[in-house]
Amino acid sequence: MRLQNPACLERKLGDTEASYFLPSRESGVNDMYLHLGFSAQPHVVVRDRVALVWAILRLKHPLLASAVEMRNYEDIRFVFKPYTSPESALQDSNNNFEYRTGTKDELLHSYLNGARILSANRLSYLIVSQEPQSTDKSVIESPKDENQTNWDLMICTTHFVGDGMALHQFANDFFTLLASAQDIDELGLLMNDEWRVRYGGQYSEMSLPASLEERLPPGPTKFHQVASRVDFLNSQEKLVGGHSFPKRTGNERRTVVPTVAFDKERTGKMLKLCKAHSVSISSALFAICNIAWIKSCKDKPDLPTLMYSALNIRPYLSPDELNDSYWFIAISYFNVVLPGFLPASDIERTFWYRARCAKEQSTRAAKHQMIISRSREMAKERGDRARCWAKEDDDKANGIPKASPPLTATTVAAKAKPPSTALIGLSLLGNLDGTYKHAAFPKIRLHTLTTGSRQRSGAMLLFGYTFVGKLWVSLGYDMNGFEEGFVERFWGNVFSSIEELL
Numbered sequence: 001m002r003l004q005n006p007a008c009l010e011r012k013l014g015d016t017e018a019s020y021f022l023p024s025r026e027s028g029v030n031d032m033y034l035h036l037g038f039s040a041q042p043h044v045v046v047r048d049r050v051a052l053v054w055a056i057l058r059l060k061h062p063l064l065a066s067a068v069e070m071r072n073y074e075d076i077r078f079v080f081k082p083y084t085s086p087e088s089a090l091q092d093s094n095n096n097f098e099y100r101t102g103t104k105d106e107l108l109h110s111y112l113n114g115a116r117i118l119s120a121n122r123l124s125y126l127i128v129s130q131e132p133q134s135t136d137k138s139v140i141e142s143p144k145d146e147n148q149t150n151w152d153l154m155i156c157t158t159h160f161v162g163d164g165m166a167l168h169q170f171a172n173d174f175f176t177l178l179a180s181a182q183d184i185d186e187l188g189l190l191m192n193d194e195w196r197v198r199y200g201g202q203y204s205e206m207s208l209p210a211s212l213e214e215r216l217p218p219g220p221t222k223f224h225q226v227a228s229r230v231d232f233l234n235s236q237e238k239l240v241g242g243h244s245f246p247k248r249t250g251n252e253r254r255t256v257v258p259t260v261a262f263d264k265e266r267t268g269k270m271l272k273l274c275k276a277h278s279v280s281i282s283s284a285l286f287a288i289c290n291i292a293w294i295k296s297c298k299d300k301p302d303l304p305t306l307m308y309s310a311l312n313i314r315p316y317l318s319p320d321e322l323n324d325s326y327w328f329i330a331i332s333y334f335n336v337v338l339p340g341f342l343p344a345s346d347i348e349r350t351f352w353y354r355a356r357c358a359k360e361q362s363t364r365a366a367k368h369q370m371i372i373s374r375s376r377e378m379a380k381e382r383g384d385r386a387r388c389w390a391k392e393d394d395d396k397a398n399g400i401p402k403a404s405p406p407l408t409a410t411t412v413a414a415k416a417k418p419p420s421t422a423l424i425g426l427s428l429l430g431n432l433d434g435t436y437k438h439a440a441f442p443k444i445r446l447h448t449l450t451t452g453s454r455q456r457s458g459a460m461l462l463f464g465y466t467f468v469g470k471l472w473v474s475l476g477y478d479m480n481g482f483e484e485g486f487v488e489r490f491w492g493n494v495f496s497s498i499e500e501l502l
Contacts, residue, residue, distance in 0.1 A: 009062070010069075013076045013160065014211030015383025016329055020160035021068060021076060022390040028116035028454045030159040034167045036175075037104060037131075037448030039148040044179060044443050045128060047099045052187040053177045054126050055093035057170065059083070059194045061327040062208055063161045064124040065092060073387040078208055086188075086195040097126045104131060104152050104448070111156065112255040112454055112476075123161050127154040148445070159453060162327045164427070165312060167451070168435045169326055179441035207322040212330050215317040216376050228373030232381075235374065239335050240418045241306020243293060245460065245487060251480035253457040258491065259450055259474035267471040270502045279355040281471060282428035284502060285464045286358035287351050290338040291501075292493035293423060296486070301341035303419065308335050309426045311365060313375050332375040334365030335422070351501045427451075429465035436467070452476040460487070462494075473498075 013021060023029045058065045066080040083089040107129055111117065117125050129152040155171060182190065198206065219228055262270070274284050290305050310331045317330060336358045343350055368374065392402060429451075436446060449467045452474070458481030463474045473494070477487055 007081065009080045009082065009206065009208055010077045011208050011211070013068070013078065014213040015379040016212045016331070017160040018076055019379070019382035019386040020158070020329070021070075022073075022386040023456070024158060024160070025070075025120070025390075026393075028118055028158075029456045031116065031118050031454040032157055032159050032162075032164075032167060033108075033111055033452060034155045034171055035104065035108060035448070035450040036153045036171060036446055037150065038153065038175075038444050038446045039150050040179070040444045041148050045130075045151055046184075047128075049184055049187065050099070050126070050128055050178065051090065051093050051097055052184065052191055053174060054097050055090045056177065056187070056191050056194050057174060058093060058096075058124070059089055059191070059198055061170070061325045063325065063327050064157060065096075066123055066161075066208070068120040068123070068160075070120070073391060080208055082199045082206070083195060086192045089195055090191065096122060096124060098128070100127065100129045102129050102131065104129075104450075107152055107154055108257060108450065111154065112257070112452070113253070116454070117156055118158055124155075124157040127156070128152070129154070160329060163310070163312075163329045163331045164429060164451070165314060165330070166327045168429070168432060172436050172440075175441045175444050175446070176437065179443040209323045209325045209328040210320045212313070212317070212328065213376065213379055215320060215330075216313075216372055217316075217318055219373060219376075228370065229377060231370050232374050232377035236420075239306060239420045240304055240337060241335075241421045241423060242300050242303025242419045243297070243305045243340055243423045244421045245423070245490070246483040247458045247481055248483055249457070249481075251457075253455065253478050254480045255452075255455050255459075255476060256479050257450060257452055257474050257476045259472060260495065261448075262471045262473075264469040267466060267469060270471060270498075271466075273502060274355075277352045277355065279352070279359045280430075281466065282426075282430065282464060283359035283362060284351075284355045285426060285428060285462070285473070286336045286362075287338065287354040288494060288497050288501070289424060289426065289462065290354055291342065291347070291351060292490055292497050294340065294342050295493045295497070296490040303340050304337045305340050305423045306335055306337050306421065307424055307426055308333055308422050309362075309428055311375075313371070316372055316375070332371075332378050334362065336361045348501060351497075425461045427461055427463045429463065432465050432467045433469065438468075450474060457481050 020030050024031060062080050062082075063078060066078045068076060069079050070076045083092065107127065111127075131150050131152055153171075153174075155167065155174070157167070177187075180187075270284075271281060274281055286307055289307060293305055294301075311334045312330065313332050314330045338354050338357060365371070395402065432449065438446065447468060449465070449472065451463060452461065453476075455461075455476065455478055458478055460475070460477040460482075463472070463476070465472055475487075475491055475494075479487070
């Protein structure tokens with residue numbers, strides 16, 4: 001028996017999703033963006049064509065078109081109202097899509113530092129911008145075809161809807177469809193078919209993508225669950241870090257994203273050198289940041305540097321039999337701990353040794369036999385912490401004073417523990433040319449990629465990836481949130497270390 005399209009679909013946010021939703025409420029902290037610069041002939045990027053492609057993909061991925069309702073800290077829900085017709089899907093696409101002119105820098109600045117575009121009622125947004133001429137000659141290339149012009153595409157979505165894996169896969173699907181041989185009428189028919197299969201008379205069963213926690217295989221026994229908690233706490237005890245960038249407060253947040261791309265020849269040499277030392281570029285960047293920091297600040301050499309990064313756990317999740325969307329968040333976190341000092345000589349040997357240490361720690365985290373239970377415990381801890389902080393923020397906004405916690409043996413013991421301060425986060429995306437199938441959209445030539453998110457005051461995140469054969473390194477940070485000159489000195493040391501060691 002065929003069922004009719006439901007009026008509304010709901011599901012509760014999992015712990016990981018809640019940990020990203022709650023901090024985002026006020027100013028959009030962690031709202032993601034993916035910027036791609038590309039060249040194409042104008043007829044490929046006309047508004048009606050882009051709107052149809054955007055509509056087709058939003059039909060396939062319902063979380064992008066959902067809203068969030070918060071009933072209390074424990075009950076936060078995705079709410080999706082299925083489209084009643086293909087026309088309503090296209091109208092919604094146009095309502096969440098902007099066509100403009102301007103430079104890439106203007107686009108990024110307005111998203112990162114301006115009024116928030118996204119909200120609990122708008123979880124995704126698309127911007128296409130035509131840039132009259134290149135402003136960054138070191139990164140953006142002129143079109144090879146004189147009939148082509150440069151464009152900027154920015155896909156915006158909240159982090160609790162998905163992660164970088166989903167974002168880049170989506171961009172590849174977007175360009176593949178945009179550059180296809182189908183004309184606007186044919187794309188319209190494709191949108192109609194997509195609506196009919198998922199929402200129309202052919203509807204059989206429909207759901208929102210399941211959360212990370214629902215898709216993690218459950219612990220087999222009660223004993224296993226207790227042992228998992230003990231293992232997680234023990235693993236956290238080993239995280240020691242005593243270094244951080246000195247911050248300043250009281251200034252309006254201003255996020256900047258300096259980005260450098262190394263040419264293909266230079267990138268090839270770096271990749272070859274890393275391979276000869278049995279490490280990846282990602283592992284090398286952990287060691288580069290470690291060395292760059294020590295060159296920038298020689299304080300506390302007796303304490304190690306602690307860096308963190310995201311861990312893709314999609315390979316460990318159970319399949320979602322009711323939904324084929326890849327838009328859901330599926331990350332946990334791991335840490336890399338390296339020494340806080342440098343020897344007086346033989347820095348090169350030290351660098352490669354620390355890169356191998358970073359590789360070992362990264363591999364151990366990704367392949368640990370307890371990765372599933374650790375991911376579940378990490379999600380629960382992050383969710384509980386986010387709810388606690390959200391309540392504190394709401395109480396403060398409502399004038400409710402915060403009660404001082406009682407002094408107990410536990411709190412005294414916690415103060416006596418070694419510090420576990422993180423220096424910096426690294427988002428290491430690997431070889432994105434494995435995700436972007438450039439040959440599938442020959443009418444479009446991608447040449448630039450920048451990604452990141454809206455940040456809280458005093459935040460920082462370094463990105464490293466290869467794209468169009470080049471190594472890209474960027475640093476998203478609040479330029480008003482740190483002591484003057486400190487981050488700039490570190491950033492300079494990052495590149496001098498790359499030049500010296502890679």
